[in-house]
Amino acid sequence: MAPNSLATTPKRLHREYTETGFIGHQLRAANALATEINRLTTQLSVIRLELLQHMAEKQLDQMTCGDLYCIKKTRHNWSYSSETEREMQKVRNSQKWEQAQEIAQDSPTTFIQLGVLQR
DSSP: OOOOTTTOOOOOOOOOOOTTSHHHHHHHHHHHHHHHHHHHHHHHHHHHHHHHHHHHHTTOSEEEETTEEEEOOOOOOOOOOHHHHHHHHHHHHHHHHHHHTTOSOOOOOOOOOOOOOOO
16 A cells, blocks of 8 residues: 555654855745745736726727737636535545545645745
8 A cells, every 4th residue: 555644744854044055045035036926916916907897897808909918718616506515525535534544645746835934
């Protein structure tokens, strides 16, 4: 049977780096970029909303300005009947059982999360 990451949690290792070293500079640069991306994402969401409202008012599906374009897209958010929701819950419970029994196979993805410690 495949090893189950839920059954054995590996020891987490931690290391403190100096702010003047290479890794410290990399962490600072990554955090500065992430902060700027969040700021720009917030700014962009306001502009997107304004463009969407304009398109709705004018009943437009697409707009162009030179070689720039804006296309209205629709993403569906389905709601299901109580019966279907119960069946979906049964499947989720079966998935958890298979994980606990080490029947399900885990293919984890490794990534990093950036943040600022609250001191």
